[in-house]
């Protein structure tokens with residue numbers, strides 16, 4: 001059940017990443033958050049700990065100007081199975097950084 005909620009959350013997050021800026025992106029992001037919340041509430045009730053990879057994606061601050069960065073895209077990391085490359089974009093100065101994280 002929890003895995004199912006998280007799966008929904010991930011689906012909505014991926015759609016939100018692909019969606020253009022606007023009401024649709026916002027609504028997809030909100031739905032992803034709602035599913036994450038459901039999963040967390042259920043996990044708390046069952047006294048389970050969510051796997052680390054299931055934690056919401058932490059958005060870093062731009063190393064250049066300090067603005068909170070936006071998640072731009074997620075794609076499979078090159079040459080590293082089971083890893084995703086997350087690219088963050090700075091809405092203020094356009095700086096981009098990426099990190100490679102284990103996907104599961």
Ligand SMILES: [Zn+2]
Pocket residue numbers: 062063064065066067090091092093094095
């Ligand atoms: Zn910046």
